[in-house]
Amino acid sequence: MVVSRVRVLGIETSCDETAAAVVDDGRQVRSSVVASQADLHARYGGVVPEIASRAHVELICDVIEQALVEAGSSLHELDAVAAVRGPGLAGALLVGVSAAKAISLASRLPYVAVHHHEAHLYAAMIEDPQLEPPLVTLIVSGGHTLLIAMDGHGRYRVLGETVDDAAGEAFDKVARFLGLGYPGGPAIDRLAREGDPEAIRFPRPMRAEGHDFSFSGLKTAVVQYVRKHPEADVADVAASFQAAVVDVLVDKLLAAARETGIDTVVAGGGVAANSVLRERLLDLAVAGEVRVVLPSVALCTDNAAMVAAVGAYRLAADGPTPLEAPVVPNLRLV
Amino acid sequence: MLLLGLDTSTRRVGIVLANERGMIGRVELGGTADTTPPRHAETLAPAIAWCCERCGVELTQVSAIAVGIGPGMFSGLRVGVTTAKVLAQSLRVPVIPIPSLDLLAYPLRYSRRLVVATIDARRHELYWAIYLQVPGGVQRVSEYELGTPDDLVAELEARGEDALVCGDGSLRFADAFVPLGSRVELAGPAHASPSLSALAELALARYEREEFCAPSEVLPMYLRQSDAELAWNRKGR
């Protein structure tokens, strides 16, 4: 499916990134601005919804303005404005959606409400402009762990999801326990480079059982191990924990590709920025097992380019969203 | 000159269109007696479109956007303030932010008593400010406060003056004022929500004096920190 001659402004405020982007034809990024609030939340060891919501209100005008300036585009040159209506933090979603509706009103542009997970799927279309479904996508972040089959544009099957903690949540909790700070993913990734991933044999939860994930037990195993072996090298613990998570993620993604007979796999979400996961996925591609599309780190973590991209497709398929449409914090993909 | 005003600091969604001669139209949806969950995000944008259409004006004709910045319901403020800021930025016009408590007090400016504006803050608390009549309006004689109904009653007892109390906070906690007897009168449902005509009138005067803000500078008045910050500050002490 090709959408052409469509310029969309995307807005993303579902968690702790305030982002805006301008994308042409659902694939060509003219600008992508992300204001991270990570520093605001670091002392609390995780995202604080009220603090995130307030920061979005502070940042939203500047982020939108910068996205338009960097795109060299005025509002009059846009064809639509898209925003994430869920899933996400209620107070945070309200800001992006209200901003998009305001632009729609002021500029008489169609408003398009989009799904945050669907946006992550479309990050791959930006990375590889020739890419078309079917795809199997692994979306892993602090908020989500999902295995989705995309059979066509707008046609999805959720194959698996986490039964407890999200993968990124496990990174955050283990990092906090090890005193590595927040956000935990990059901290563990960095330290793990100095450690031995085979030093400690942590469990690979539900590795060969269906498509669902579970990371809570792994986190507990790390805590118990360190309590029992206080002398353990923290870098070894980090590397071994990371290896366990990556093993599970890669195996599940491969198994889903085999079972569905879909030969292109995609990864997205903040955890897809993990260097070991990226290496392992690229190894799979080199081995010729599957075709791997791995969006750049900036497209994996939350951004608005993916929102603008999916907005172009949703507009073509479903038309504009009415301004009466609510935010839906626990929105499901299917 | 055409002014658009918004206030979403309470359950009520308020929109007003006015020019230098007065009000052109207004929309009010939701209120103190409405028991359904407030739906600011669903209501505000379509109601602005409808209000403009029925009044025969275009948003592109608007010269400034006034907004009640609270204190009040956080989700309502996020919707109202974000909408005002981004509308203003898109239309390239300034924003005139006005505390919502001021909008409650202004219509009672003909009273010689203390005027006490209140907004329900939930968690058994209210936001309030105290005003006195001055020529042409009211003057605030307290900080913008957050506290329990008992805190406010104690404050009024200490001041020892007759008072007229308005706003949805006073309706919600009407019983708390009983001990003050006849010294305190509650203004009732007609003065439950921040006044849209006050918003238009005060904003037009400020527009004349060029007292306005760039859209990115406008923020809600929260008065209450997030629970995480409160806990952090307690720990820090």
Ligand SMILES: [Zn+2]
């Ligand atoms: Zn995400």
